[in-house]
Amino acid sequence: MGTAEIxxxxxxxxxxxxxxxxxxxxxxxxVTSSHELGRRLGISSAQIRKDxxxxxxxxxxxxxxxxxxxxxxxxxxxxxxxxxxVALVGVGDxxxxxxxxNGFRDRGFKISLVFDSDPAKIGARLDGFEIQDAARMGxxxxxxxxxxxxxxxxxxxxxxxxDALVKAGVRGILNxxxxxLVVPDEVRVQYIDPVVHLQRMTFYV
Amino acid sequence: MGTAEIxxxxxxxxxxxxxxxxxxxxxxxxVTSSHELGRRLGISSAQIRKDxxxxxxxxxxxxxxxxxxxxxxxxxxxxxxxxxxVALVGVGDxxxxxxxxNGFRDRGFKISLVFDSDPAKIGARLDGFEIQDAARMGxxxxxxxxxxxxxxxxxxxxxxxxDALVKAGVRGILNxxxxxLVVPDEVRVQYIDPVVHLQRMTFYV
Numbered sequence: 001m002g003t004a005e006i007x008x009x010x011x012x013x014x015x016x017x018x019x020x021x022x023x024x025x026x027x028x029x030x031v032t033s034s035h036e037l038g039r040r041l042g043i044s045s046a047q048i049r050k051d052x053x054x055x056x057x058x059x060x061x062x063x064x065x066x067x068x069x070x071x072x073x074x075x076x077x078x079x080x081x082x083x084x085x086v087a088l089v090g091v092g093d094x095x096x097x098x099x100x101x102n103g104f105r106d107r108g109f110k111i112s113l114v115f116d117s118d119p120a121k122i123g124a125r126l127d128g129f130e131i132q133d134a135a136r137m138g139x140x141x142x143x144x145x146x147x148x149x150x151x152x153x154x155x156x157x158x159x160x161x162x163d164a165l166v167k168a169g170v171r172g173i174l175n176x177x178x179x180x181l182v183v184p185d186e187v188r189v190q191y192i193d194p195v196v197h198l199q200r201m202t203f204y205v
Numbered sequence: 206m207g208t209a210e211i212x213x214x215x216x217x218x219x220x221x222x223x224x225x226x227x228x229x230x231x232x233x234x235x236v237t238s239s240h241e242l243g244r245r246l247g248i249s250s251a252q253i254r255k256d257x258x259x260x261x262x263x264x265x266x267x268x269x270x271x272x273x274x275x276x277x278x279x280x281x282x283x284x285x286x287x288x289x290x291v292a293l294v295g296v297g298d299x300x301x302x303x304x305x306x307n308g309f310r311d312r313g314f315k316i317s318l319v320f321d322s323d324p325a326k327i328g329a330r331l332d333g334f335e336i337q338d339a340a341r342m343g344x345x346x347x348x349x350x351x352x353x354x355x356x357x358x359x360x361x362x363x364x365x366x367x368d369a370l371v372k373a374g375v376r377g378i379l380n381x382x383x384x385x386l387v388v389p390d391e392v393r394v395q396y397i398d399p400v401v402h403l404q405r406m407t408f409y410v
Contacts, residue, residue, distance in 0.1 A: 198379055
Protein backbone atom coordinates (compact mmCIF):
# COMPACT_ATOMS: atom_id res chain seq x y z
CA MET A 1 0.00 0.00 0.00
CA GLY A 2 1.32 3.41 -0.88
CA THR A 3 1.29 5.95 1.92
CA ALA A 4 0.51 8.66 -0.61
CA GLU A 5 -2.98 7.23 -1.09
CA ILE A 6 -3.96 7.48 2.57
CA UNK A 7 -5.30 10.88 3.64
CA UNK A 8 -3.25 12.62 6.32
CA UNK A 9 -6.36 13.03 8.45
CA UNK A 10 -6.67 9.24 8.64
CA UNK A 11 -3.03 8.92 9.72
CA UNK A 12 -3.76 11.55 12.36
CA UNK A 13 -6.47 9.37 13.91
CA UNK A 14 -4.35 6.20 14.13
CA UNK A 15 -2.36 7.34 17.22
CA UNK A 16 -5.70 8.10 18.91
CA UNK A 17 -6.95 4.60 18.14
CA UNK A 18 -3.68 3.13 19.35
CA UNK A 19 -3.83 5.10 22.59
CA UNK A 20 -7.40 4.02 23.33
CA UNK A 21 -6.74 0.37 22.44
CA UNK A 22 -3.57 0.30 24.57
CA UNK A 23 -5.63 1.58 27.47
CA UNK A 24 -8.29 -1.06 26.87
CA UNK A 25 -5.55 -3.70 26.89
CA UNK A 26 -4.28 -2.26 30.18
CA UNK A 27 -7.80 -2.55 31.56
CA UNK A 28 -7.84 -6.22 30.60
CA UNK A 29 -10.01 -6.09 27.45
CA UNK A 30 -9.16 -8.80 24.91
CA VAL A 31 -11.77 -8.08 22.28
CA THR A 32 -13.49 -4.88 21.23
CA SER A 33 -15.64 -3.51 18.41
CA SER A 34 -15.65 -0.41 16.27
CA HIS A 35 -18.78 0.59 18.23
CA GLU A 36 -17.07 0.34 21.60
CA LEU A 37 -13.97 2.13 20.33
CA GLY A 38 -16.11 4.81 18.70
CA ARG A 39 -18.06 5.38 21.88
CA ARG A 40 -14.82 5.97 23.81
CA LEU A 41 -13.48 8.34 21.19
CA GLY A 42 -16.59 10.19 20.10
CA ILE A 43 -15.96 8.96 16.54
CA SER A 44 -18.51 6.99 14.51
CA SER A 45 -17.92 3.26 14.19
CA ALA A 46 -18.25 3.59 10.41
CA GLN A 47 -15.38 6.11 10.38
CA ILE A 48 -13.18 3.79 12.39
CA ARG A 49 -13.90 0.82 10.12
CA LYS A 50 -13.23 2.96 7.06
CA ASP A 51 -9.96 4.30 8.48
CA UNK A 52 -8.70 0.84 9.37
CA UNK A 53 -9.78 -0.62 6.03
CA UNK A 54 -6.96 1.37 4.38
CA UNK A 55 -4.54 -1.07 5.99
CA UNK A 56 -6.26 -4.41 5.48
CA UNK A 57 -8.74 -6.56 7.37
CA UNK A 58 -8.38 -6.40 11.13
CA UNK A 59 -11.67 -7.71 12.43
CA UNK A 60 -14.46 -10.03 11.45
CA UNK A 61 -18.08 -9.06 11.04
CA UNK A 62 -19.74 -9.89 14.33
CA UNK A 63 -16.64 -10.90 16.28
CA UNK A 64 -14.89 -7.52 16.48
CA UNK A 65 -11.19 -6.82 16.94
CA UNK A 66 -8.63 -8.61 19.03
CA UNK A 67 -7.21 -5.75 21.07
CA UNK A 68 -3.60 -6.97 21.29
CA UNK A 69 -3.52 -7.86 17.62
CA UNK A 70 -4.83 -4.45 16.55
CA UNK A 71 -2.41 -2.68 18.94
CA UNK A 72 0.43 -4.61 17.31
CA UNK A 73 -0.77 -3.76 13.82
CA UNK A 74 -1.16 -0.06 14.59
CA UNK A 75 2.28 0.09 16.20
CA UNK A 76 3.69 -1.44 13.05
CA UNK A 77 1.82 0.92 10.71
CA UNK A 78 2.95 3.94 12.74
CA UNK A 79 6.47 2.45 12.94
CA UNK A 80 6.50 2.50 16.72
CA UNK A 81 7.01 -1.26 16.96
CA UNK A 82 10.56 -0.22 17.73
CA UNK A 83 11.86 2.63 19.87
CA UNK A 84 12.85 5.97 18.33
CA UNK A 85 15.58 8.10 19.84
CA VAL A 86 14.52 11.71 20.22
CA ALA A 87 16.61 14.82 20.84
CA LEU A 88 15.23 17.47 23.20
CA VAL A 89 16.38 21.05 22.67
CA GLY A 90 15.74 23.55 25.45
CA VAL A 91 15.70 22.80 29.15
CA GLY A 92 13.38 25.44 30.54
CA ASP A 93 10.32 24.50 32.60
CA UNK A 94 8.71 22.71 29.70
CA UNK A 95 11.85 20.91 28.53
CA UNK A 96 12.36 19.73 32.10
CA UNK A 97 8.77 18.43 32.24
CA UNK A 98 9.33 16.58 28.96
CA UNK A 99 12.58 15.05 30.21
CA UNK A 100 10.75 13.81 33.32
CA UNK A 101 7.72 12.56 31.41
CA ASN A 102 7.45 8.79 31.72
CA GLY A 103 4.85 8.38 28.98
CA PHE A 104 7.26 8.21 26.04
CA ARG A 105 9.04 4.96 26.55
CA ASP A 106 6.34 2.32 26.24
CA ARG A 107 4.80 4.24 23.33
CA GLY A 108 7.78 4.16 21.00
CA PHE A 109 10.08 7.01 22.04
CA LYS A 110 13.09 7.64 24.21
CA ILE A 111 14.77 10.98 24.77
CA SER A 112 18.43 10.25 24.30
CA LEU A 113 20.06 13.66 23.90
CA VAL A 114 19.25 16.91 25.70
CA PHE A 115 20.61 20.30 24.66
CA ASP A 116 20.65 23.84 25.99
CA SER A 117 22.72 26.89 25.16
CA ASP A 118 22.82 28.27 28.70
CA PRO A 119 26.37 27.82 30.12
CA ALA A 120 24.81 27.48 33.57
CA LYS A 121 22.89 24.40 32.42
CA ILE A 122 25.41 22.73 30.11
CA GLY A 123 27.04 19.75 31.80
CA ALA A 124 24.40 19.51 34.53
CA ARG A 125 22.51 16.24 34.97
CA LEU A 126 18.81 16.02 34.31
CA ASP A 127 17.08 12.76 35.06
CA GLY A 128 20.03 10.70 33.95
CA PHE A 129 20.85 12.91 30.97
CA GLU A 130 23.83 15.20 30.79
CA ILE A 131 22.70 18.49 29.29
CA GLN A 132 24.80 19.00 26.18
CA ASP A 133 26.00 22.26 24.66
CA ALA A 134 23.62 23.29 21.87
CA ALA A 135 26.70 24.24 19.85
CA ARG A 136 27.45 20.49 19.53
CA MET A 137 23.89 19.65 18.47
CA GLY A 138 24.60 18.90 14.81
CA UNK A 139 27.62 16.76 15.54
CA UNK A 140 25.98 14.66 18.27
CA UNK A 141 22.68 14.20 16.45
CA UNK A 142 24.51 12.95 13.36
CA UNK A 143 26.66 10.67 15.51
CA UNK A 144 23.55 9.10 17.07
CA UNK A 145 21.64 9.01 13.76
CA UNK A 146 18.69 10.76 15.40
CA UNK A 147 15.82 11.81 13.11
CA UNK A 148 13.27 13.16 15.62
CA UNK A 149 13.53 16.21 17.85
CA UNK A 150 11.44 18.22 20.29
CA UNK A 151 12.03 21.96 20.25
CA UNK A 152 11.27 23.67 23.56
CA UNK A 153 13.24 26.89 23.16
CA UNK A 154 11.93 30.50 23.11
CA UNK A 155 10.20 31.61 19.89
CA UNK A 156 13.16 33.82 18.97
CA UNK A 157 15.56 30.87 18.86
CA UNK A 158 13.29 28.23 17.32
CA UNK A 159 13.99 28.78 13.62
CA UNK A 160 17.76 28.81 14.08
CA UNK A 161 17.60 25.62 16.16
CA UNK A 162 15.36 24.06 13.52
CA ASP A 163 17.77 24.90 10.70
CA ALA A 164 20.58 23.20 12.62
CA LEU A 165 18.42 20.14 13.35
CA VAL A 166 17.40 19.76 9.72
CA LYS A 167 21.02 20.12 8.61
CA ALA A 168 21.97 17.34 11.03
CA GLY A 169 19.41 14.96 9.51
CA VAL A 170 16.31 15.46 11.66
CA ARG A 171 13.14 14.73 9.66
CA GLY A 172 10.41 15.17 12.27
CA ILE A 173 10.15 18.09 14.70
CA LEU A 174 7.71 18.51 17.54
CA ASN A 175 7.72 22.26 18.08
CA UNK A 176 6.64 23.77 21.40
CA UNK A 177 7.82 27.28 20.52
CA UNK A 178 4.87 29.55 19.68
CA UNK A 179 6.04 30.23 16.15
CA UNK A 180 5.69 28.66 12.72
CA LEU A 181 8.82 27.01 11.39
CA VAL A 182 10.01 27.07 7.82
CA VAL A 183 11.41 23.67 6.79
CA PRO A 184 12.15 21.81 3.55
CA ASP A 185 9.40 19.60 2.10
CA GLU A 186 10.92 16.38 3.36
CA VAL A 187 10.73 17.53 6.99
CA ARG A 188 7.55 17.22 9.06
CA VAL A 189 6.65 19.58 11.88
CA GLN A 190 3.94 19.13 14.46
CA TYR A 191 2.99 22.02 16.72
CA ILE A 192 2.00 22.11 20.35
CA ASP A 193 0.86 25.50 21.59
CA PRO A 194 -1.68 25.55 24.41
CA VAL A 195 -2.87 29.04 23.43
CA VAL A 196 -3.73 27.93 19.89
CA HIS A 197 -5.79 25.08 21.36
CA LEU A 198 -7.50 27.38 23.86
CA GLN A 199 -8.31 29.95 21.16
CA ARG A 200 -9.81 27.22 19.06
CA MET A 201 -12.29 26.61 21.86
CA THR A 202 -13.12 30.17 22.85
CA PHE A 203 -14.61 30.75 19.42
CA TYR A 204 -17.32 28.26 20.36
CA VAL A 205 -17.70 28.67 24.14
CA MET B 206 -22.67 35.46 10.32
CA GLY B 207 -23.59 32.13 11.86
CA THR B 208 -20.72 30.15 13.35
CA ALA B 209 -22.39 26.93 12.21
CA GLU B 210 -21.63 27.76 8.59
CA ILE B 211 -17.89 28.08 9.09
CA UNK B 212 -15.98 24.79 8.88
CA UNK B 213 -14.13 23.83 12.05
CA UNK B 214 -10.92 23.43 10.07
CA UNK B 215 -11.09 27.14 9.17
CA UNK B 216 -11.57 28.08 12.83
CA UNK B 217 -8.57 25.92 13.62
CA UNK B 218 -6.35 27.99 11.32
CA UNK B 219 -7.36 31.37 12.76
CA UNK B 220 -5.21 31.07 15.91
CA UNK B 221 -2.26 30.24 13.64
CA UNK B 222 -2.89 33.36 11.57
CA UNK B 223 -3.26 35.41 14.73
CA UNK B 224 -0.01 34.06 16.14
CA UNK B 225 1.93 34.82 12.96
CA UNK B 226 0.42 38.30 12.59
CA UNK B 227 1.11 39.14 16.23
CA UNK B 228 4.73 38.18 15.67
CA UNK B 229 4.88 40.34 12.53
CA UNK B 230 3.49 43.24 14.56
CA UNK B 231 6.16 42.59 17.19
CA UNK B 232 8.79 42.72 14.45
CA UNK B 233 7.46 46.11 13.39
CA UNK B 234 5.48 45.14 10.30
CA UNK B 235 2.49 47.42 9.65
CA VAL B 236 1.20 45.93 6.41
CA THR B 237 1.31 42.40 5.04
CA SER B 238 -0.25 40.29 2.29
CA SER B 239 -1.81 36.86 2.04
CA HIS B 240 1.35 35.86 0.09
CA GLU B 241 3.72 36.96 2.85
CA LEU B 242 1.55 35.33 5.53
CA GLY B 243 1.24 32.17 3.46
CA ARG B 244 4.97 31.96 2.96
CA ARG B 245 5.51 32.13 6.73
CA LEU B 246 2.91 29.49 7.42
CA GLY B 247 3.36 27.11 4.51
CA ILE B 248 -0.29 27.74 3.56
CA SER B 249 -1.38 28.97 0.12
CA SER B 250 -2.36 32.63 -0.13
CA ALA B 251 -5.64 31.57 -1.77
CA GLN B 252 -6.48 29.45 1.28
CA ILE B 253 -5.78 32.36 3.62
CA ARG B 254 -7.94 34.75 1.59
CA LYS B 255 -10.74 32.19 1.46
CA ASP B 256 -10.56 31.51 5.21
CA UNK B 257 -10.66 35.21 6.07
CA UNK B 258 -13.47 35.91 3.58
CA UNK B 259 -15.82 33.99 5.91
CA UNK B 260 -15.59 36.96 8.25
CA UNK B 261 -15.79 39.93 5.89
CA UNK B 262 -13.38 42.10 3.94
CA UNK B 263 -10.06 42.64 5.69
CA UNK B 264 -7.76 43.78 2.94
CA UNK B 265 -7.86 45.52 -0.37
CA UNK B 266 -6.69 44.08 -3.67
CA UNK B 267 -3.14 45.28 -4.12
CA UNK B 268 -2.68 46.98 -0.76
CA UNK B 269 -2.78 43.94 1.53
CA UNK B 270 -3.73 43.77 5.19
CA UNK B 271 -3.06 46.21 7.96
CA UNK B 272 -1.41 43.96 10.53
CA UNK B 273 -2.77 45.64 13.67
CA UNK B 274 -6.25 45.84 12.23
CA UNK B 275 -6.29 42.16 11.27
CA UNK B 276 -4.85 41.16 14.66
CA UNK B 277 -7.69 43.09 16.31
CA UNK B 278 -10.30 41.48 14.09
CA UNK B 279 -8.97 37.95 14.69
CA UNK B 280 -8.84 38.53 18.43
CA UNK B 281 -12.47 39.61 18.30
CA UNK B 282 -13.56 36.65 16.15
CA UNK B 283 -11.79 34.20 18.49
CA UNK B 284 -13.16 36.12 21.50
CA UNK B 285 -9.74 36.77 22.92
CA UNK B 286 -10.17 40.55 22.80
CA UNK B 287 -10.75 40.11 26.52
CA UNK B 288 -8.95 37.88 29.00
CA UNK B 289 -10.32 34.46 29.95
CA UNK B 290 -9.76 33.00 33.39
CA VAL B 291 -8.55 29.42 33.22
CA ALA B 292 -8.43 26.76 35.93
CA LEU B 293 -5.42 24.44 36.04
CA VAL B 294 -5.90 21.00 37.54
CA GLY B 295 -2.82 19.00 38.44
CA VAL B 296 0.49 20.39 39.63
CA GLY B 297 2.99 17.78 38.49
CA ASP B 298 5.95 18.71 36.28
CA UNK B 299 3.73 19.73 33.42
CA UNK B 300 1.21 21.65 35.54
CA UNK B 301 4.12 23.51 37.09
CA UNK B 302 5.49 24.37 33.64
CA UNK B 303 2.05 25.65 32.59
CA UNK B 304 1.74 27.76 35.75
CA UNK B 305 5.15 29.32 35.00
CA UNK B 306 4.42 29.82 31.30
CA ASN B 307 4.32 33.52 30.47
CA GLY B 308 2.79 33.11 27.02
CA PHE B 309 -0.85 33.01 28.11
CA ARG B 310 -1.49 36.50 29.31
CA ASP B 311 -1.02 38.69 26.27
CA ARG B 312 -2.81 36.10 24.14
CA GLY B 313 -6.13 36.11 25.98
CA PHE B 314 -5.73 33.79 28.97
CA LYS B 315 -4.87 33.94 32.64
CA ILE B 316 -4.58 30.99 34.98
CA SER B 317 -6.56 32.06 38.02
CA LEU B 318 -7.13 28.88 39.99
CA VAL B 319 -4.77 25.94 40.52
CA PHE B 320 -5.84 22.61 41.99
CA ASP B 321 -4.23 19.41 43.16
CA SER B 322 -5.42 16.52 45.31
CA ASP B 323 -2.06 15.84 46.97
CA PRO B 324 -2.20 16.97 50.63
CA ALA B 325 1.52 17.74 50.42
CA LYS B 326 0.84 20.30 47.67
CA ILE B 327 -2.46 21.82 48.83
CA GLY B 328 -1.92 25.23 50.40
CA ALA B 329 1.56 25.64 48.93
CA ARG B 330 2.31 28.69 46.78
CA LEU B 331 3.13 28.31 43.12
CA ASP B 332 4.09 31.45 41.22
CA GLY B 333 1.67 33.60 43.14
CA PHE B 334 -1.09 30.99 43.17
CA GLU B 335 -2.14 29.10 46.25
CA ILE B 336 -2.66 25.47 45.28
CA GLN B 337 -6.27 24.64 46.14
CA ASP B 338 -7.73 21.34 47.27
CA ALA B 339 -9.20 19.55 44.25
CA ALA B 340 -12.14 18.62 46.49
CA ARG B 341 -13.17 22.30 46.38
CA MET B 342 -12.85 22.50 42.59
CA GLY B 343 -16.55 22.64 41.75
CA UNK B 344 -17.33 25.22 44.38
CA UNK B 345 -14.46 27.57 43.50
CA UNK B 346 -14.89 27.29 39.74
CA UNK B 347 -18.57 28.16 40.05
CA UNK B 348 -17.74 31.04 42.38
CA UNK B 349 -15.28 32.48 39.83
CA UNK B 350 -17.57 31.75 36.87
CA UNK B 351 -14.70 29.97 35.08
CA UNK B 352 -15.53 28.18 31.82
CA UNK B 353 -12.08 27.01 30.66
CA UNK B 354 -9.77 24.48 32.29
CA UNK B 355 -6.48 22.72 31.64
CA UNK B 356 -6.28 19.13 32.85
CA UNK B 357 -2.76 17.98 33.69
CA UNK B 358 -3.50 14.99 35.93
CA UNK B 359 -2.59 11.31 35.38
CA UNK B 360 -4.71 9.43 32.82
CA UNK B 361 -6.44 7.46 35.58
CA UNK B 362 -7.84 10.62 37.19
CA UNK B 363 -8.68 12.64 34.08
CA UNK B 364 -12.27 11.50 33.44
CA UNK B 365 -13.31 12.02 37.06
CA UNK B 366 -11.75 15.50 37.08
CA UNK B 367 -13.48 16.25 33.79
CA ASP B 368 -16.88 15.20 35.10
CA ALA B 369 -16.44 17.56 38.05
CA LEU B 370 -15.30 20.42 35.80
CA VAL B 371 -18.27 20.00 33.47
CA LYS B 372 -20.65 19.87 36.42
CA ALA B 373 -19.15 23.16 37.67
CA GLY B 374 -19.83 24.89 34.35
CA VAL B 375 -16.59 24.42 32.40
CA ARG B 376 -17.26 24.36 28.65
CA GLY B 377 -13.76 24.09 27.20
CA ILE B 378 -11.09 21.66 28.39
CA LEU B 379 -7.48 21.46 27.28
CA ASN B 380 -6.54 17.91 28.17
CA UNK B 381 -2.90 16.91 28.68
CA UNK B 382 -3.72 13.48 30.09
CA UNK B 383 -3.06 10.75 27.50
CA UNK B 384 -6.67 9.57 27.40
CA UNK B 385 -9.84 10.43 25.51
CA LEU B 386 -12.48 12.19 27.59
CA VAL B 387 -16.22 11.62 27.37
CA VAL B 388 -18.10 14.93 27.64
CA PRO B 389 -21.58 16.23 26.80
CA ASP B 390 -22.10 17.78 23.35
CA GLU B 391 -21.95 21.36 24.63
CA VAL B 392 -18.41 20.87 25.98
CA ARG B 393 -15.31 21.15 23.78
CA VAL B 394 -12.11 19.26 24.42
CA GLN B 395 -8.72 19.83 22.83
CA TYR B 396 -5.96 17.32 23.32
CA ILE B 397 -2.23 17.77 23.77
CA ASP B 398 -0.24 14.56 23.80
CA PRO B 399 3.35 14.71 22.54
CA VAL B 400 3.32 10.99 21.73
CA VAL B 401 0.30 11.32 19.45
CA HIS B 402 2.10 14.11 17.58
CA LEU B 403 5.34 12.12 17.35
CA GLN B 404 3.50 9.02 16.11
CA ARG B 405 1.84 11.11 13.48
CA MET B 406 5.31 11.92 12.11
CA THR B 407 6.95 8.50 12.39
CA PHE B 408 4.47 7.13 9.87
CA TYR B 409 6.12 9.39 7.28
CA VAL B 410 9.74 9.64 8.42
